[in-house]
Amino acid sequence: MSTRRATIADVARTAGVSPSTASVVFSGKTPVSDATRQRVLDAAAALGYSGPDPRAASLRRGRSGIVGVVFQAPLGAAFLDPVIRLMMDGLADAVAPIDAGLLLLREGVAGDSPGASLTTAPIDAAVLVGCTPGMAESLAALRARGIPVVVIEGDAGADVPRVTLDNREAQRSLASHLRSLGHTDVAVVTLPTHRRSDPGWIDERRRQDITVDVTRHRLDGVRDVYPDAPAYAATASSIDAGLVAGRAILADPQHRPTAVLAQSDLLAAGVLRAAEERGLVVPDDLSVTGFDGVDVDGLAPYRLTTMAQPATEKGRAAGEAVVAMLGHHDVPSVCFSSVFREGNTTAPPPGS
Amino acid sequence: MSTRRATIADVARTAGVSPSTASVVFSGKTPVSDATRQRVLDAAAALGYSGPDPRAASLRRGRSGIVGVVFQAPLGAAFLDPVIRLMMDGLADAVAPIDAGLLLLREGVAGDSPGASLTTAPIDAAVLVGCTPGMAESLAALRARGIPVVVIEGDAGADVPRVTLDNREAQRSLASHLRSLGHTDVAVVTLPTHRRSDPGWIDERRRQDITVDVTRHRLDGVRDVYPDAPAYAATASSIDAGLVAGRAILADPQHRPTAVLAQSDLLAAGVLRAAEERGLVVPDDLSVTGFDGVDVDGLAPYRLTTMAQPATEKGRAAGEAVVAMLGHHDVPSVCFSSVFREGNTTAPPPGS
């Protein structure tokens, strides 16, 4: 009973048709008479054949139906970010029409040689998430293979299509909002400045070599309005990291800003907690802004004043770009806009 | 310049060796003299050949190096759960040694025909996450193809290896802990009872047809100690869902339990918020227990009394099981144990 698996040729033979006909029955690419189709299906059932082997099909077709999604962090950490989760949903939706699956690839995690999985994996295209300079090797490997690439929130060179956000302008809007409320003394909580960075104040030197585009651009946005706003870098985009930053920023009662601009909603949530710890009432004693416009689980009753970004749309756009590239179309880079959303965490500064 | 991609045959010819030798240079499966290796590598570089085509290799090898991970929810929703995220990390680690990637598959999401992606995807094995009866078709499709399957937290029949948790016993431990503290009046917040379920009290009728194993088993664990504990089903494992449930449970001051057992840490976090809303002090006025032992972002300064489950280990075990099955080894089901962890959210009932 240890006979090998039936192939489409076996099915064809049993059904008394040619292999090509049997193939067509399964792919549906060409009309087949009902009678033959039924005979083929019956033969398949009899032999326990459950459709073409995807490996063989993909060799012949030159397509595997798989899109690689490349992260620079452990999966669990990446998915901590609600924006990434929404993006994945959009991506999954967008590639569903071509029946593609998403293959998770981690780059630069201990134990994986650079680009190895990228060259061994049968992917038709790749989406790089948050492309920093460290991804250069991965990128080179992909190009060498002629695999279409799209980058989300990052820069991979002129000829790689990007899906980005108006980070600087968006953050500037929030800063302007605070200024129009009368705030003059604000502080910033930034996202990590490097792939792995310690928490701490950002001096001019550190500022110079921020390698994470999003972080730099959003910081620039604040500085457009408040050129001297002090900034504290968090180690991650999380509530806990925001709490740490918030504590640092609110530590000295003599030198306390009247508003904090956090570079993500999660960080903002952490700042809110830090404020609570200090006995500060938001927004009366302190205004706090976020960024992303995601549902932060457990944030109620606060509604953050924030910039809502179309995270799912970004994923969808990346997916659509990939689909287009597989169809040999040129695809342009796209930059999405965030929209200002006022919540109940901002107000004029105390005593105004 | 639109010439087709170089193949290993081209490289071999250029290097003046046979295709098999060239192949071996890349796979390293057989010793090759340094001289020839270098010639092959040079030829490859000259032709812009960057290694064997994974599609062809996987046909020949009969392996694609891809493990499917099957979810029953939109990706974004699944990854909301910290336990799932940890599990993914463990899974990724465990399959890394065989250089396998993880292919995300969603089952039963609008637009995907049942089992379609499972039969089209070139996967060597599959991990079903949270296998409910609704996954029967997916399972059948996999078996028909002879693809090894492992199930995490679910039941797929006797001959499918499972990775599970001692849910009932673990939950019973927490209930016992509360009883030993003197609580007699407790309520439960459960995980969803069905794949999609509305929030609400669980009456005997609803109790009967809970299709989610985890939910049922943990509820059984409480009822082992408190046979009449009322239970309120949440719609998801999230802080917000826990908040809703907590509000319902704490609504009536006359009928207020002195302790709430939540079936996940996230739900427990929500209950904590509900308690705060009502002006109740935890643990003085109300004890709250969680389940999972994960870091709930933003939960500080609380430390939940909970059962810590080895989530990463579960993922790793599933990955190792898959690797073993691919090596034609039999693998047993494994059931992990949770360990009791006391935090600062439980105490004797008020006035005792």
Next chain:
DNA sequence: TTGTAAGCGTTATCAT
């Protein structure tokens, strides 16, 4: 509507 035939690019086996 169905059949014929020619690969898709690689690797395992077996000689040499």
Next chain:
DNA sequence: ATGATAACGCTTACAA
């Protein structure tokens, strides 16, 4: 250490 050969299982022009 290297080479010749034969699959791996399928799809798709093209012909009938």
